[in-house]
Amino acid sequence: MKINANYRQLENSYLFSTIAKKVAAYKKENPHKDVIRLGIGDVTLPLCDVSIRAMASAVEEMGTVKGFHGYGPEQGYDFLRSAIAGYYQTKGVSLDPDEIFVSDGAKSDLANFLDILSVDNTVLIPDPVYPVYVDSNVMAGRRIRYMDANQENRFLPMPEEGVKADIVYLCSPNNPTGAVYGREQLKQWVEYALSNDAIILFDAAYEAFIQEPDLPWSIYGIEGAKKCAVEFCSLSKTAGFTGTRCGYTVVPRELICEGTALSKFWLRRQTTKFNGVAYIVQRGAEAVLTEEGRKQCKENIAYYLDNAGIISDTLEKMGIWFTGGKNSPYIWMKCPGGMSSWEYFDYLLHQANVVGTPGSGFGKNGEGFFRLSSFGDKENVKKAMERIAKLTRP
Amino acid sequence: MKINANYRQLENSYLFSTIAKKVAAYKKENPHKDVIRLGIGDVTLPLCDVSIRAMASAVEEMGTVKGFHGYGPEQGYDFLRSAIAGYYQTKGVSLDPDEIFVSDGAKSDLANFLDILSVDNTVLIPDPVYPVYVDSNVMAGRRIRYMDANQENRFLPMPEEGVKADIVYLCSPNNPTGAVYGREQLKQWVEYALSNDAIILFDAAYEAFIQEPDLPWSIYGIEGAKKCAVEFCSLSKTAGFTGTRCGYTVVPRELICEGTALSKFWLRRQTTKFNGVAYIVQRGAEAVLTEEGRKQCKENIAYYLDNAGIISDTLEKMGIWFTGGKNSPYIWMKCPGGMSSWEYFDYLLHQANVVGTPGSGFGKNGEGFFRLSSFGDKENVKKAMERIAKLTRP
Numbered sequence: 080m081k082i083n084a085n086y087r088q089l090e091n092s093y094l095f096s097t098i099a100k101k102v103a104a105y106k107k108e109n110p111h112k113d114v115i116r117l118g119i120g121d122v123t124l125p126l127c128d129v130s131i132r133a134m135a136s137a138v139e140e141m142g143t144v145k146g147f148h149g150y151g152p153e154q155g156y157d158f159l160r161s162a163i164a165g166y167y168q169t170k171g172v173s174l175d176p177d178e179i180f181v182s183d184g185a186k187s188d189l190a191n192f193l194d195i196l197s198v199d200n201t202v203l204i205p206d207p208v209y210p211v212y213v214d215s216n217v218m219a220g221r222r223i224r225y226m227d228a229n230q231e232n233r234f235l236p237m238p239e240e241g242v243k244a245d246i247v248y249l250c251s252p253n254n255p256t257g258a259v260y261g262r263e264q265l266k267q268w269v270e271y272a273l274s275n276d277a278i279i280l281f282d283a284a285y286e287a288f289i290q291e292p293d294l295p296w297s298i299y300g301i302e303g304a305k306k307c308a309v310e311f312c313s314l315s316k317t318a319g320f321t322g323t324r325c326g327y328t329v330v331p332r333e334l335i336c337e338g339t340a341l342s343k344f345w346l347r348r349q350t351t352k353f354n355g356v357a358y359i360v361q362r363g364a365e366a367v368l369t370e371e372g373r374k375q376c377k378e379n380i381a382y383y384l385d386n387a388g389i390i391s392d393t394l395e396k397m398g399i400w401f402t403g404g405k406n407s408p409y410i411w412m413k414c415p416g417g418m419s420s421w422e423y424f425d426y427l428l429h430q431a432n433v434v435g436t437p438g439s440g441f442g443k444n445g446e447g448f449f450r451l452s453s454f455g456d457k458e459n460v461k462k463a464m465e466r467i468a469k470l471t472r473p
Numbered sequence: 474m475k476i477n478a479n480y481r482q483l484e485n486s487y488l489f490s491t492i493a494k495k496v497a498a499y500k501k502e503n504p505h506k507d508v509i510r511l512g513i514g515d516v517t518l519p520l521c522d523v524s525i526r527a528m529a530s531a532v533e534e535m536g537t538v539k540g541f542h543g544y545g546p547e548q549g550y551d552f553l554r555s556a557i558a559g560y561y562q563t564k565g566v567s568l569d570p571d572e573i574f575v576s577d578g579a580k581s582d583l584a585n586f587l588d589i590l591s592v593d594n595t596v597l598i599p600d601p602v603y604p605v606y607v608d609s610n611v612m613a614g615r616r617i618r619y620m621d622a623n624q625e626n627r628f629l630p631m632p633e634e635g636v637k638a639d640i641v642y643l644c645s646p647n648n649p650t651g652a653v654y655g656r657e658q659l660k661q662w663v664e665y666a667l668s669n670d671a672i673i674l675f676d677a678a679y680e681a682f683i684q685e686p687d688l689p690w691s692i693y694g695i696e697g698a699k700k701c702a703v704e705f706c707s708l709s710k711t712a713g714f715t716g717t718r719c720g721y722t723v724v725p726r727e728l729i730c731e732g733t734a735l736s737k738f739w740l741r742r743q744t745t746k747f748n749g750v751a752y753i754v755q756r757g758a759e760a761v762l763t764e765e766g767r768k769q770c771k772e773n774i775a776y777y778l779d780n781a782g783i784i785s786d787t788l789e790k791m792g793i794w795f796t797g798g799k800n801s802p803y804i805w806m807k808c809p810g811g812m813s814s815w816e817y818f819d820y821l822l823h824q825a826n827v828v829g830t831p832g833s834g835f836g837k838n839g840e841g842f843f844r845l846s847s848f849g850d851k852e853n854v855k856k857a858m859e860r861i862a863k864l865t866r867p
């Protein structure tokens with residue numbers, strides 16, 4: 080028996096384990112220091128009340144003969160697919176529930192969706208990047224081209240003349256950079272995809288953080304996108320579902336490949352290799368998409384955005400260049416004094432007892448940059464930024 | 474952009490949709506007939522109380538700052554991995570929690586596990602078969618060899634001289650045939666795998682139905698199996714989790730491929746393409762593995778096995794050949810009077826108003842056979858079997 084040799088090509092990422100080791104070593108030597116973590120990419124506020132009540136009631140149902148639910152549809156219950164379509168409608172995008180596929184999260188779908196695409200396709204991936212895009216393609220042996228995201232393009236790379244690709248990854252608001260594409264920019268990407276017979280895999284996991292009404296929160300706000308784009312979204316960041324696991328993928332009916340609706344292949348993949356999301360979780364997801372649920376989730380997002388504001392205000396006052404922080408939970412800052420990402424990590428840990436994430440861990444263009452996250456406790460965020468502001472710049 | 478051409482090679486299965494259409498048509502013409510379904514492969518009894526209470530409490534936790542859980546480990550929480558190891562220990566198999574990977578179900582894992590194995594491997598699959606084994610390999614373009622399961626070998630095919638394969642699928646107790654391998658038979662399969670450098674993918678989803686103490690309920694009861702077998706299991710049938718979604722896969726430390734522990738690749742696959750099972754569900758799963766939980770689940774399984782006994786007793790009295798029904802929820806019967814699977818389906822629907830599953834839907838060797846399931850209501854099972862017993866044999 081032979082293993083998939085592509086797995087040997089994967090690069091090991093030591094980013095988060097190195098961070099953990101460095102923090103542990105520092106704390107061991109300095110047990111009384113109050114170390115604040117602004118590195119995490121995970122939510123911290125509890126689930127909203129309406130969702131808790133819906134899941135509690137679904138749990139009770141599962142204990143009764145009448146309310147028990149066995150296998151559900153792999154693509155999700157109609158009640159949830161309709162609720163998601165309703166959510167899109169409130170923001171002006173019309174989708175049929177049949178175009179929506181419920182899953183256990185955007186990460187799974189982003190990786191699993193590749194299953195239905197040929198390994199002969201060339202993939203275009205921004206650098207810096209959420210590592211799943213790269214690793215899932217390396218596992219399949221696809222050819223990867225990188226596009227540079229950098230200070231010049233404000234970490235929003237645009238299509239380039241002569242760069243051919245079949246599959247394009249876009250993530251907006253971006254993880255790790257917090258940068259958000261404008262309407263005109265996404266329009267150029269849709270035009271690129273349509274004229275190159277390419278497909279856009281649009282990661283909209285952070286869409287709920289967008290506050291400015293002019294910024295596109297879905298690729299389907301752009302004309303023609305339904306013919307060339309699949310959108311991946313999740314309740315992880317929208318509703319704090321990182322440990323509750325529910326996402327959804329939109330495969331529009333108009334997206335036709337080689338004469339067949341792509342959704343037909345995705346449905347076949349999901350019915351073969353997936354068995355749907357827990358009934359209890361789908362009821363919780365339905366609840367957060369009600370008017371009351373959306374209101375409660377917005378309050379949580381406002382809390383995180385307040386934190387992001389505290390971080391970005393401090394950086395602005397310090398004259399530090401950054402992206403994100405306004406329509407995103409992430410702030411992507413340039414390391415001061417020409418420090419490398421890891422130099423700044425060590426500097427912050429030792430001088431301010433603040434932990435962030437070195438940008439170089441997300442790709443070569445991340446070198447010299449640093450990610451701060453707004454998912455922490457407000458008092459801690461304030462304290463951390465006060466400490467950073469007081470640092471004598473190197 | 475090109476799609477994965479292997480998807481074009483998939484055969485469409487119309488088994489369950491044809492059944493649904495035929496039943497609907499019959500009911501439309503005979504609205505007052507009481508049609509009983511013995512075709513379903515899904516549990517019907519509610520979740521046991523201890524699991525409901527654990528999930529209700531986990532839901533409450535998720536609504537509090539202190540009890541909230543965000544991202545969990547992709548391979549499952551330690552509390553659940555330890556509980557699964559404990560469950561194996563009660564049956565005499567020692568596993569380290571690190572060898573256990575929690576997932577959203579055996580179907581997902583059985584399909585996704587192929588991701589880490591080379592597409593150049595040859596696969597050996599029994600016929601008749603649970604269709605996921607076939608389809609997930611067709612999607613990857615692997616060469617499939619079939620082994621005949623039939624009346625002569627009591628639907629338990631054994632290794633054959635000269636038949637080389639790299640990946641072998643075994644499912645015991647079997648879906649769809651209900652047949653269960655004995656210890657000596659599994660020993661031969663383990664020897665085959667070890668001497669052919671093959672891996673056994675052992676589907677143990679129905680292990681909880683095994684009552685006879687001499688029958689192996691895990692492949693790891695066989696010496697040497699940890700060197701050549703991965704075991705897939707699930708709480709779907711053990712604890713009625715078909716709509717709650719929790720399974721687990723065992724990749725023993727001793728299973729080395731090309732010099733590397735296979736578990737290392739599986740962990741990489743899961744951390745890249747999966748984000749773990751909901752905290753709430755993992756707490757429910759932990760509860761069913763406690764002593765009290767196991768007791769409550771056994772009561773449900775006893776109920777289904779009683780149904781299976783009613784079915785098999787009737788068939789025995791009628792002199793009809795069958796497998797299963799004793800250590801399995803399924804009864805795989807020979808169609809009487811030389812009828813084909815679909816002929817018998819129509820005959821039963823029209824003459825007895827009973828719905829079963831035509832064996833031909835599971836592969837060519839299923840032709841002339843028929844699957845009855847014990848997951849229904851006891852009174853209905855009794856009624857159905859009384860009707861079948863009264864039929865004048867064709």
